[in-house]
Amino acid sequence: MSVPVLKAENLGITFGGLKAVEGFHVEIEQKELIGLIGPNGAGKTTVFNLLTGVYQPTEGAVYLNGTALIGKKPHQMVAAGIARTFQNIRLFKKMSVLENVKVAFNHNMKYSGLQAILRAPSYWKEEQEIDRKACDLLSVFHMEELAGHVAENLPYGQQRKLEIARALATNPKVLLLDEPAAGMNPTETAELMQAISLIRERFGIAILLIEHDMSLVMNVCERIVVIDYGQIIAHGTPKEIANNPRVIGAYLGE
Numbered sequence: 001m002s003v004p005v006l007k008a009e010n011l012g013i014t015f016g017g018l019k020a021v022e023g024f025h026v027e028i029e030q031k032e033l034i035g036l037i038g039p040n041g042a043g044k045t046t047v048f049n050l051l052t053g054v055y056q057p058t059e060g061a062v063y064l065n066g067t068a069l070i071g072k073k074p075h076q077m078v079a080a081g082i083a084r085t086f087q088n089i090r091l092f093k094k095m096s097v098l099e100n101v102k103v104a105f106n107h108n109m110k111y112s113g114l115q116a117i118l119r120a121p122s123y124w125k126e127e128q129e130i131d132r133k134a135c136d137l138l139s140v141f142h143m144e145e146l147a148g149h150v151a152e153n154l155p156y157g158q159q160r161k162l163e164i165a166r167a168l169a170t171n172p173k174v175l176l177l178d179e180p181a182a183g184m185n186p187t188e189t190a191e192l193m194q195a196i197s198l199i200r201e202r203f204g205i206a207i208l209l210i211e212h213d214m215s216l217v218m219n220v221c222e223r224i225v226v227i228d229y230g231q232i233i234a235h236g237t238p239k240e241i242a243n244n245p246r247v248i249g250a251y252l253g254e
Contacts (some may be wrong), residue, residue: 003065004063005029005064005174006026006028006062006063006173007027008047010025010060011050011059012024012058012059012230013055014058020043020046021046021057022231024231024232026225028206029206030204031200032206033200033206034223034224035209035211035238038228039250043229045178050062052078054074067080078172083168083170083172084178085160085164086163087179087210089160091152091162093150093151094150094151094152095151096151097151098131098135101134103166104167137168138162140198141161141162143161143162156183161195164180164199173206174206174207176209177196177209189216217238223235224238234246
């Protein structure tokens with residue numbers, strides 16, 4: 001059997017005696033697209049924070065391609081191959097669209113600080129290559145013509161897409177999307193659905209998606225994990241989840 005790209009095993013965290021997440025388990029294969037859903041306050045973003053090193057779990061472990069990642073800080077998680085977006089957009093708002101993507105290539109830059117100061121040929125060569133790669137990522141979202149625009153001047157939906165493009169620039173093995181369709185209109189959501197499918201095929205990465213837009217989740221996810229009060233209450237195909245009494249009860253009340 002192949003080793004999962006990402007595996008969370010018995011993952012949990014306690015805050016002052018309160019168990020925010022308990023016994024969370026998921027295995028994601030390469031190019032698999034999984035949804036993580038649940039009512040508000042169920043612990044979805046806490047799970048993302050555990051998977052990306054923002055929080056250190058009080059129990060359990062996280063593995064990337066079979067390698068344990070517990071104890072690593074967020075920047076080390078990114079370097080290992082786990083990238084994410086945020087529920088509340090976190091862009092460098094005064095920087096250009098292109099610069100927002102380029103900053104994510106920072107850990108792969110090979111020129112030295114001195115070469116940058118002196119504007120050496122090696123500096124210009126690498127900068128031009130990073131510009132090209134950044135524009136390629138923007139083209140996934142049809143945003144290459146906006147490269148010179150200031151990020152904060154973009155419409156909300158395009159800011160969301162820019163954040164995803166920046167995450168892709170870290171060359172992740174797993175991409176965690178925290179409510180990417182939040183605040184989008186139906187047209188923008190439809191475009192996002194197409195972009196997510198394209199990302200998976202073009203970059204060959206696994207995707208774990210938190211989303212409240214059930215139409216998006218049911219249409220793009222192969223499997224869905226449902227949590228409530230920090231615990232998994234169901235997992236299965238979209239059809240199985242849509243007809244699961246426990247899931248219906250969690251969302252609508254018994």
